[in-house]
Amino acid sequence: MTVLSIPAELTSACEQVTPASPGDAVAGTQARYVAAPASTTEAAALLRAAAGLGLTVAARGTGSRLDWAPAPASCDLVVDTGRLGKILEHTAGDLVVSVQAGVRLDDLAKVLASAGQRLALDPTGSTGTIGGVIATGAAGPLRYRYGSPRDLLIGITVIRADGTIAKAGGKVVKNVAGYDIGKLFAGSYGTLGLIAEATFRLHPLPESTAWVALDCPDPASAVAAVRAIADSPVTPSAIELVWPSAAEWISVSALLEGDADSVAGRAGRLTELLERAVPGQSSDHTKRSDDQGTLLRVAFWAGRLADVLGAIRAAADQHGLDPAIHGSAAGLLEVVAGGEAAADAVAGFVAVLRASLGALGAGSVLPATASAVVVHAPPAVREAVDMWGPVQSLELMRAVKNQFDPEHRMAPGRLPGGI
Numbered sequence: 359m360t361v362l363s364i365p366a367e368l369t370s371a372c373e374q375v376t377p378a379s380p381g382d383a384v385a386g387t388q389a390r391y392v393a394a395p396a397s398t399t400e401a402a403a404l405l406r407a408a409a410g411l412g413l414t415v416a417a418r419g420t421g422s423r424l425d426w427a428p429a430p431a432s433c434d435l436v437v438d439t440g441r442l443g444k445i446l447e448h449t450a451g452d453l454v455v456s457v458q459a460g461v462r463l464d465d466l467a468k469v470l471a472s473a474g475q476r477l478a479l480d481p482t483g484s485t486g487t488i489g490g491v492i493a494t495g496a497a498g499p500l501r502y503r504y505g506s507p508r509d510l511l512i513g514i515t516v517i518r519a520d521g522t523i524a525k526a527g528g529k530v531v532k533n534v535a536g537y538d539i540g541k542l543f544a545g546s547y548g549t550l551g552l553i554a555e556a557t558f559r560l561h562p563l564p565e566s567t568a569w570v571a572l573d574c575p576d577p578a579s580a581v582a583a584v585r586a587i588a589d590s591p592v593t594p595s596a597i598e599l600v601w602p603s604a605a606e607w608i609s610v611s612a613l614l615e616g617d618a619d620s621v622a623g624r625a626g627r628l629t630e631l632l633e634r635a636v637p638g639q640s641s642d643h644t645k646r647s648d649d650q651g652t653l654l655r656v657a658f659w660a661g662r663l664a665d666v667l668g669a670i671r672a673a674a675d676q677h678g679l680d681p682a683i684h685g686s687a688a689g690l691l692e693v694v695a696g697g698e699a700a701a702d703a704v705a706g707f708v709a710v711l712r713a714s715l716g717a718l719g720a721g722s723v724l725p726a727t728a729s730a731v732v733v734h735a736p737p738a739v740r741e742a743v744d745m746w747g748p749v750q751s752l753e754l755m756r757a758v759k760n761q762f763d764p765e766h767r768m769a770p771g772r773l774p775g776g777i
Contacts, residue, residue, distance in 0.1 A: 364391060365411055371403040374441070382436050384416045384769075385429035386737060394438040398458075398515060398523060398554040401437065405552060406521030408435050409767065415519070416769045417548040419460060419487030423494045426733050427547045428745045431771030437552055439489050445469055446555065453560040456513070459489030459553045475560045478504035482692075489553040495545035499596035499613065502688040504561065508544035513557030516543055516550070519763040527557065542758065548769040549777070550762040564595075564615035568625045571611040572632050577671070580608040581664040583632060584687050587612045590631055592624040597687040601667075603680045603696070651697040652704050652735040656711075658728035660689040662718055666728065667691075669714035677707040693730075701738035708732060712747050746774035 362377040368391060369375050378389035391413075395401035408415055413434035418424055420440075439460035446456040450473045457466060463479070463486055470476050481496035490496075492514075497506040504510065513527030516539070526539035543550055574580040580599060587597050587610070596613035612628060614621050625637065658666045667683070670693060674681055679699055685691030695704050708730060715728040732745040749755070752775050759766065759777050771777070 362390060365407075367407040367411055368393060368404065368435070371407040372400055378436060382418075384418070384433050384436065385425045385427070386740075387416075387429045387431070387433045389416070389433045389436045391434065392436045392438055394441045396441040398442070398517070401442070401552060401554055402517050402521045402523050404437065404521075405517050405519060409520045409765075412765075412767070414767045414770055415552070417459075417489065417493070417552050419490035420462065420485050422486045423490050423496065426494050427772045428740070429771070430769045431776070433769070439487060442489075442554065448473070450475060453562075454512070454557060455560055456555060456557040457488050458555050459487060459492075461488045463487070463491065470560065471563055474563050476563045477558050478510065478561045479507060488556055492544050492553055492556060493546060493548050499598045499686050501690065502597055502686050503595040506544070508541045510558045511540040511544060511556060512559050514540040514543060514553065515555035517552040517554050519551060519765065519768050523554070524551075542762075547772045549759060549773050551768060564621075566616065566618040566621040568614045568621050568637065569611050570614065570625050570628045570632070570637060571609060572634055573607045573609055575607060577608065577664060577667045580610050581667070583610040584663060586631060587628065588687050590628060592628050594628075599663075599683070599685050599687075599691075601683040603682045603694075651699060652695040652739050653733045654693040654695075654708065654711075655731045655733050656685075656691040656693055656715070656728070657731075658689050658691075658715065658718075660687055662728065663687070663689075665718055666715070669711055669718075673707050673710040673714060676710055677703045679703055679707050681707075697736060701736070701742045704735070704739045705742035708743050708747070716748070749774040752777075 364375050364377065372393045372395050374394040376392050378392050382389045382392050393404050395404050405415065414432040415435045415437060416430055416433045417437050417439060442458035442460035444458045445461060445466065446458060448455045453475060455470065466477060478500050479491060480498035480500045481491055482498060492507045492511065495506055495508065515523065515525045517523055543553055572583050574583055584597055584599060587594055592614060594612040595615045598611050600609040614624050656666060670683060679695050681693045681695045683691055683693050711730050715730060718728055730747060732743055755773060756777050759773065
């Protein structure tokens with residue numbers, strides 16, 4: 359077996375560089391080298407060296423979302439952020455924290471909880487890193503009240519493909535200088551540069567929490583329950599909808615947070631409002647796995663929930679599928695087709711669903727903007743579908759890519775249109 363020779367330029371820039379193994383593939387694209395820089399400065403030197411060698415680059419945290427999005431067309435070097443794991447500054451009085459990209463969400467949560475605070479992000483799974491969550495835009499039910507990573511991000515340090523370190527934003531919530539760079543990198547899947555550090559606004563850890571749940575017999579009653587909760591004065595932090603595969607019911611649950619007396623009172627009022635509702639809990643989305651079967655993110659105008667649920671079920675029925683549906687009143691549903699589903703059936707389902715979503719605006723005053731993105735899928739499904747589907751402003755996306763990464767060396771091909 360031939361041992362791959364590591365270029366001296368890489369080892370001079372970063373003390374931990376090794377040949378890649380099959381386990382270091384990125385969505386099926388095999389890497390050649392893996393490097394683990396220990397600081398932003400070392401990471402910048404590494405990317406400068408990679409640029410000089412003409413290497414393509416992909417970033418990796420824990421790898422829990424590394425297979426999200428299309429595979430990169432090429433990946434010579436994986437930059438592992440595991441050694442970028444420091445909490446740089448926690449200003450509890452200002453509700454602000456600055457961290458390196460490799461900090462794990464569960465580790466950060468423990469540190470912040472000791473100060474009675476939290477980063478109000480709850481994506482599926484708790485083993486991901488800050489960099490990975492920003493890069494994929496991952497968020498869970500708390501999105502309803504607190505938004506996604508881009509909404510909580512107030513400062514960011516990134517390293518461009520040529521090794522240039524760039525900073526935007528600041529360390530206080532009111533400072534919004536350069537904030538658009540943070541928004542650009544949120545959901546960029548590592549295609550614009552390497553996220554090295556991030557500063558977030560925090561929120562107090564609630565004294566008490568309670569879920570109020572209601573099992574609904576059909577989509578119409580589930581949508582009515584969601585609307586009733588959203589329009590009520592109980593100020594929920596999350597409204598979650600769960601429609602398991604092969605289930606005759608849809609669960610709607612609301613998360614209430616605050617001091618104990620307030621939560622108890624609001625839970626009582628909500629239970630009365632919904633009549634059949636009972637104290638309960640949400641589905642434990644933090645323990646769900648995203649790598650079983652095909653995962654779609656369906657984003658839409660929140661007022662279109664009933665239409666979108668109908669479109670998903672109709673498309674699934676047409677192709678003999680029974681996907682599980684999880685989502686919230688924030689206008690985002692996760693649709694999971696099991697790994698046993700045939701690739702052609704999944705591809706047909708996705709095509710019909712996208713066509714239905716595209717037609718939602720006909721004759722309505724509500725916006726029709728909706729999308730169905732295949733976030734993760736088995737290899738056979740990846741080959742059969744366009745994972746991104748139709749996107750608006752493709753030329754603008756191409757221009758942004760050319761500005762930040764003119765040689766297209768950062769995860770090339772992961773964005774729509776093969777950008």
